[in-house]
Amino acid sequence: MKIFRYITENTFDAYSWQLIENKQKFIGQIMTSKSPVRSCQDVDEAALSYAEVKALATGNPKIKEKMDLDIQETKLKMLKANYESNLFRLQDAIAVEYPQQIAKYEELTSAYEADIIHLDTALNTPFSMEIHGITYNDEKTAGEILVQACTKMKKEHTDAADIGTFKGFKMKVSYSLFDNNFYVKLTRESSVTVEVKKDPVRNIERILTALRKMPGQKEVAEERLEGARQQLVQAREEVKKPFEKENELRSVQERLTKINAELDMKPKEEPKKMIKKEELKKCL
Template identity: 50%
Template sequence: MTTWNCSTDLEQRAGRIVRQGNENKEINIYSYVTENTFDAYLWQTIENKQKFISQIMTSKTPVRVAEDVDESSLNYAEIKALATGDPKIKEKMDLDNEVTKLKMLEANYKSNRYRLEDKVAKNYPEEIARTEKLIEAVKKDISNIEPQGDGENKFTSITIKGEKIFDKKIAGEKLLEAIKTVKINESKMIGKYRNMDLEVSYNFFTNAHDFSLNGAAKYSGELGTSADGNIIRLDNALEKMPEKLKRLEEKLVSTKEQLENAKEELKKPFEKADELKNKVLRLAELNNLLDMGEVEEKRNDNPLVEDVKRAIIDFCNREYEENYSYDEFSTLYPDMKHIGIAYTNTPDERHGIQFELDLEDYTATQYVNDVIVSHYDYVKENGSVEKALDVMKFEMENGDFSTFVAVDEDELRKATGMEIDDEGNFSKNGR
């Protein structure tokens, strides 16, 4: 016999029976509940815990997708159903699970949509503009480059520290001498080769010197210790210019295609939006019918808190093109300490940015990769709960999506050691 308890206790209790060494080949485990009592809610608690545990044990993350109840969970669900006398309670329980799963699917849809919106509005156009500019630069360099000489020795000349050298062997030796003058963490312009400026720097990670031939664009490589070999390396970098141009042209075509595909994807609505809306409305209706105490408590909530809730719903409808009602707030945000307002990724999709409100402690927190980057205490900063709620309401009414996902570089550096580059990506030491 079992009474209700947490899923781990039930599993442990059963494990003392279903085990190796049991002298009985067949056993029966009985679970007793009382019909038309609160037992159904208690078994639902066990079911939810079991689902979470099963997802973790099977590497199914509940954050992304909640799979249907597994075999163990169904046992608890069946018991819960048997204890339910009112069919509306059973309907509410089923809707709770269905709405949770649909909202996770919707969250995935929105997350993908935010990424696509960023790409369509910023990333792809900027990438196209950069690539087009680079294509023109490479074309210009190809037309301006000094051609190699005829015959076996194609070397023409190189200028090092103002001295123009026509002998290839001497040129290689002079180049080696000039390289040795470049120190760690230093980049130095040491001459010209084939109408391109020759820049040399020391690479600490490879313990070698790198070169860059600079025209309208840059063509780089690594220098060695061979005098003749270094001249060949310079030529090889320049000979790859047509290949680089071809890659850039292919990249331009590909990026333009990605932009058009992303625009088409943005036209697609969340395919289960109507189903979710109908089930959320039905769930709210059932909650009102089954739990009048909760309705009464809701009526007695702080009116300023309710104003903030309405502002949050209005924000979601405004920024995410939703059509939520105030009555859906508790279903959309069951945890008042963690109210997700905005989520996005950096342009390279390597780092996630999240902003959430806490309506119990009246705070706002911004995360990067689940690390707290900024935390604002509205009561502490404004002196009272009333003023704190006024400020929260004002920010939700006047802020937009970009406001809440904008990361302060100083705060990011302090929290994670990362910096923000010109493209809006986060990295440590340029990596």
């Protein structure tokens, strides 16, 4: 089965198809979310004026030019709306988002640096973990007490609870309803979080491994800090750029205004009659 559609020259067909195209664009903006504009205007108000009906009936070429200009104007307005939307987003990022990210990663980098200096000495000292006021020098025993401290927590209670210290870091344990697991968080200037499992010795090994990985975490924070700084610089450059098609849009709108005025075809006003001086005197 095939469907054929025909357009007859010098009729309303072309203009009607133009209206359908505009409606399709409107629907497409809503259904696909691909349109860069923030709002969509209803196109149902589009209608033929008496002058446009006459122009179509007489085959006026300016009707086609008007439709072409309408399409150009719509595309350019969408591009400008996209530009303005991006501009607002960048302005918000410059004012709030990027400064917050920079401050966050600067603080985190400094915290990692301080803890790394501390761990250079602390990791070389004999094992010692304090839990609930009691110091344990054996890794296995400390691991077992850590597991017991976690299992004693009520699973409904998800707030972190202080249990002791290790290598100068405060330890807090918590229970996650999301994955049904216990975690121990070690905090000094920065922090690391390790999952607590049933194997006591492996728990201590995972904690020590997490502390030894802190230099790598510092590098990640430094990379993100540099990335945020670069994004801030780029954003500041982008907001200085004007809409590159502004002149083209203005030109299209000026031409469209002129054609619309010509298609309006309002009846010319009758020339004002000249009143002779004699008739003016009579009137007075």
